[in-house]
Amino acid sequence: MEIEPILTLALAGATLGVVEGIKPGPLLTMVFRETLSGGFKAGLWTATAPIFTDGPLIIVSLIAAGWLATNPAALLIISVIGALFLTKMGVDCFSIEPPNLDVEQKDTSNSFKRGILTNLLNPNVYVFWFLIGGPLMALYVEVEPLAPIAYALTFLLSIILTKSIIALILDRMRGNFSENGYRMALGVCGILMLGFSAGYLWQAWSLIPQVF
Numbered sequence: 001m002e003i004e005p006i007l008t009l010a011l012a013g014a015t016l017g018v019v020e021g022i023k024p025g026p027l028l029t030m031v032f033r034e035t036l037s038g039g040f041k042a043g044l045w046t047a048t049a050p051i052f053t054d055g056p057l058i059i060v061s062l063i064a065a066g067w068l069a070t071n072p073a074a075l076l077i078i079s080v081i082g083a084l085f086l087t088k089m090g091v092d093c094f095s096i097e098p099p100n101l102d103v104e105q106k107d108t109s110n111s112f113k114r115g116i117l118t119n120l121l122n123p124n125v126y127v128f129w130f131l132i133g134g135p136l137m138a139l140y141v142e143v144e145p146l147a148p149i150a151y152a153l154t155f156l157l158s159i160i161l162t163k164s165i166i167a168l169i170l171d172r173m174r175g176n177f178s179e180n181g182y183r184m185a186l187g188v189c190g191i192l193m194l195g196f197s198a199g200y201l202w203q204a205w206s207l208i209p210q211v212f
Contacts, residue, residue: 002144009140009147013154016132016196019189020155021162023093028163030118034111035167042111043167047160049115057129058152061137064130065148068138072210075138079207082131083200086193093190132196139203 021028027049035043068075119125133155137148 001146005140005144005147006150009136009151010154012136012196013151014158015192017155017158017160018162019192020128021159021166022185022189023089024186025124026118026122027115028166030115031163031167032170034114035170038111040168040171043171044164045112046115046118047163047167048112049119050156050159052116053119053125054129054156057126058133058156061129061133062141062148062152064134065137065141068134069142072207075135076204076207076211078131079135079200079204082135083197083204085127085131086197086200090190090193090197093186093193132200135200135203 027046031043031046034046068078133151137151140147140151
């Protein structure tokens with residue numbers, strides 16, 4: 001068992017999970033809505049949606065990672081597209097607005113189901129796993145098969161934990177949640193995303209001799 005690649009992908013998964021957990025999107029907006037209307041428990045249930053929505057995509061990505069590892073041309077193309085997608089997400093972090101903190105919703109039941117439905121209908125979830133998760137796992141799958149699993153597990157754990165912490169803070173600070181603090185966190189996320197994008201471009205560059 002190679003410990004270094006496992007720790008490397010575990011760290012990458014945890015970092016990307018935190019970034020995706022903080023970054024505004026349909027699921028985070030739903031976490032805000034459910035927390036403001038039904039309290040922390042409702043927000044927590046919503047935050048756990050990725051377990052069921054991302055789970056099947058993770059399995060497919062793990063299978064695809066083995067194929068990508070033996071097809072450098074396909075991995076090169078996906079790495080470049082993934083880098084462009086990460087760049088867009090990183091740049092967006094500096095301009096997108098935080099979720100609406102004043103949303104009210106009377107129906108507080110079925111928070112978990114609403115979270116799952118929201119994430120299933122979010123196209124970025126599918127793009128993320130096939131353009132970002134796939135290339136990362138493919139890079140290490142032949143070196144250490146457990147490394148991609150470590151990436152998937154730490155990503156899921158960190159994204160759920162991050163959104164849960166946001167729900168807890170929001171529940172404790174109703175009406176006093178700082179948008180400036182949130183914007184600063186988004187700026188850090190943007191920088192991290194651009195860093196990962198540079199890593200993907202470097203990976204694509206290193207694959208060129210194998211393709212041509």
